[in-house]
Amino acid sequence: MAKERKIKCDCGEILAEKKTKIDHIETEAMVCPKCNFTTLTKGQAERYAKLKQFHQIIDSRRKIIKIGNSMGLTFPDKLAEFGAKIGKEVKTEALGPKSFKVELIG
Template sequence: MAKEREIKCDCGGILAEKSTTFDHFETEALVCPKCGFITLTKEQAQKYVRLRQMHQIMDAERKIIKIGNSMGLTLPDELQQFGAKIGSKVKTEALGPNSFKVELEG
């Protein structure tokens, strides 16, 4: 990991890397502990843009369909930008009694 340089806020506080909610999305950002000012590094901004794209692609109501004797969900084509392709592995994990996540591997 590259050594982070300290970035000073206008109020004199030192910005700290923190997970924060920025424009409705949970993302890593630099936050001033004194005045609450939030900014993004170039890398964080790129990640944030990707996160927003992912939300635009994935946040939707979908229908469970029948595939052979199994149930299936279709995934939007745009997800290929994020490394998903036919035959690629995903990891599924329960989050709650009626919620689960699908994680792209690799």
């Protein structure tokens, strides 16, 4: 991982890299362990912007459609920008009684 410069908070503590939620999106940020001040480095801001774009593309309500004798879901074309393509393998896994995730492999 690239070395990030140490950032000192106004309260005197050194910010630490931590997973945090910004606008409901979980991302890495620099967080002050004392006062919880949060900021993003350039790299973190770029990753957050990309992640936010991904949420905008995929977070939505969809209808299950019939494909032959099976059920299917469609995804927007823009998902290709995030590595999805026809024929690509995905991993599906139950998360709860009414929830499952779809993970792009590779």
